[in-house]
Amino acid sequence: MSKDKHSPHNHHPQENGHHTHHKMEEASHEHHVGHNYHDEQIEEGTHDHAHHHGGHGDHDHHHHGNFKEIFLKSLPLGIIILLLSPMMGIDLPFQFTFMYSDILVVILSSILFIYGGKPFYMGAINEFKEKAPGMMALVTLGISVSYFYSVYAVIARYTTGEHVMDFFFEFGSLILIMLLGHWIEMKAVGEAGDAQKSLAELVPKDADVVLDDDTIDSRPVSDLQVGDIIRVQAGENISADGVIQRGQSRVNESLLTGESKPVEKTVGDQVIGGSTNNEGVLYIEVKETGDSSFISQVQTLISQAQGQPSRAENLAHKVASALFYIAIISALLAFIVWIISVDVPTAVIFAVTTLVIACPHALGLAIPLVVARSTSLGASRGLLVKDREALELATKADVMILDKTGTLTTGEFKVLNGDSLSSEYSKNEVLALMAGIEGGSSHPIAQSIIGYADQKGVKPVRFNSIEVVSGAGVKGEANGHHYELISQKAFGKPVDYDSPVGATVSFLVEEGEAIGAVALGDELKETSKGLMDVLKANGIEPIMATGDNEKAAQSVAEELGVKYVANQSPQDKYDLVESLKNEGKTVIMVGDGVNDAPSLALADVGVAIGAGTQVALDSADVILTQSDPGDIESFIELANKTTSKMKQNLAWGAGYNFLAIPIAAGVLAPIGITLSPAVGAILMSLSTVIVAINAMTLRLQGK
Secondary structure, eight states, X not given: OOOOTTOGGGGSOOOOTTOSSOOXXXXXXXXXXXXXXXXXXXXXXXXXXXXXXXXXXXGGGGGSSOXXXXXXXXXXXXXXXXHHSOBTTBOOTTOOOOTTHHHHHHHHHHHHHHHTTHHHHHHHHHHHHTTOOOHHHHXXXXXXXXXXXXXXXXXXXXXXXXXXXXXXXXXXXXXXXXXXXXXXXHHHHOOOOOHHHHHHHHSOSEEEEEOTTSOEEEEEGGGOOTTOEEEEOTTOBOOSEEEEEEOOEEEEOHHHHOOSSOEEEOTTXXXXXXXXXXXXXXXXXXXXXXXXXXXXXXXXXXXXXXXXXXOOOOHHHHHHHHXXXXXXXXXXXXXXXXXXXXXXXXXXXXXXXXXXXXXXXXXXXXXXXXXXXXXXXXXXXXXXXXXXXXXXXXXXXXXXXXXXXXXXXXXXXXXXXXXXXXXXXXXXXXXXXXXXXXXXXOOHHHHHHHHHHHHTTOOOOOOSEEEEETTTEEEEEETTEEEEEEEHHHHOSOOOOOOOTTOEEEEEEETTEEEEEEEEEEEEOXXXXXXXXXXXXXXXXXXXXXSSOHHHHHHHHHHHTOEEEOSOOHHHHHHHHHHHHHTTOOEEEEEOSGGGHHHHHHSSEEEEETTSOHHHHHHOXXXXXXXXXXXXXXXXXXXXXXXXXHHHHHXXXXXXXXXXXXXXXXXXXXXXXXXXXXXXXXXXXXXXXXXXXXXXXXXXXXX
16 A cells, blocks of 8 residues: 555655664754743743643633732732721721822722733633632632622622722732732643744754755745755754665654664665765755744644643642632622521622632742642753643553653664674784774764773774775775674674674674674663553553564563554554553653654653754643753652642641631631631631642652
């Protein structure tokens, strides 16, 4: 069956026979693309932090203005209101009033109501649209009732002369605390990056098009047509998907496909836009542009993933939602009962007190304080958590999918072992010859061998002449002997040498006989093994998914004792995450390349390894800045501890409301217990203090 040309599988790099020696090179310039853009967003602070899962509730309000600015501008107004208004009718020592000070309070409160209250109203409208009233609806209810009733109280005082208690103190303090809570949380969470934009940054803006008369015309990549011939020089990123017409090189596709070794490419081979041409000039015929290109398809996958709804139940939202309904029902019941048993003014006071008591002061700080503490703890361990729902979801995770190259392994080719295959040469003599014959080469594998000899204190043999054997290796002459260092494939004869699984082997050959062997491979990171044990202990099943070949994947998976899938394109990884989610599993995805970006965005929790691409960082919820798999253990611990602190704080913060609301409504009035506003206020402050202290006790174990 011929593959549809739009299928991303079609772009998967060919396993061609041109690999001789390879090494992944640091594509560090790609790591930085898009950073300036990212920083601007953070400084602006008003950027819509719509999380990629389009989650509701506590995320929607992040784009209703900049909470820091609104808080700082509202603070002076709020402080004056608090100084001039008695708290629930009690004069506090720091408060004072003067002739018509209550009129001033009405004016200031009206400004604060419109300016400081706006983000909450916008949030509440969204919650009602989604038929899920929660924190924003609860706050809006509190500030509206306390504001309008207080304005009525002041008007009544001047028109009827009777003293009606106002709630301006509660109104002012609620707005300030809620704005502060949201500012703390936004500051902690930081801004979500823009994965799509960073992806586009991998592809150069302009391409050098070769015209019929061999002159070069530089034109925007968007103007490229299928069939154009483009020239790509060493060190440049390839600007479009195509096929090489002239030239040969090693192309680093690791950031795009996960293939750990730069791939030998020559005439007739496919190349992917966004990959890096390591050496030599390539002339490439453009085969795919625009929407059908590899990068575009990855972009499409990312936007599909970002459209998926979140799986986090968002505890705070659920608690606030319950309180909202309890407050409304209690206030209504209180109103009806007190109208029947006493009179309208009494009923109004009980109903209003109930709604004001329901205001979630402690609840508003319960989560942001834990988030702020958890964020600073995480940052000290090199964990940047961009989305707090990720912590909640991580505690429920069933499966963790891990990329191999650069995540579990170093992604750099190192000498795994070197041996003599001849009784006439010792191991060190073979190594000295290999280091000598590679002496003149800047080839990555040559550098690995020279570095390995140096490490072992072996001095390279001096060669008189060295020449490159195209597609095979190198040959040279030393001490009157002819030697070749060539790939296993180029040597072509069976050799009795036990090489590590998945390693690239080269033989040192003298007069047609293999006298030495060197095996190079991608090394496991030190902390990878320990991580597997921690995951299993936490009931999370690890699965390794890699774009690398079957042999390389199998050797790493066997060493780690995990399930694996190899030769994965971005679409394959995406499908794997999707199928696990469809089975109802909660999935964490860990990766570092463009090929991981769509699955990072789709997974319930995406964890990006920090040395990877900006695209991966932007698609993830959590970034491990030190690129150490061991930090995933810290993330799991942070998730468990943060979530339990959040639950404790919600219990404290909401527990007060659940108890106080019915008492405020007058449930215990028949036995002579009513909640005087003063006691309500003291309880409210107490629960806020307990919540703050509890958040500060969050700790992580020493590493």
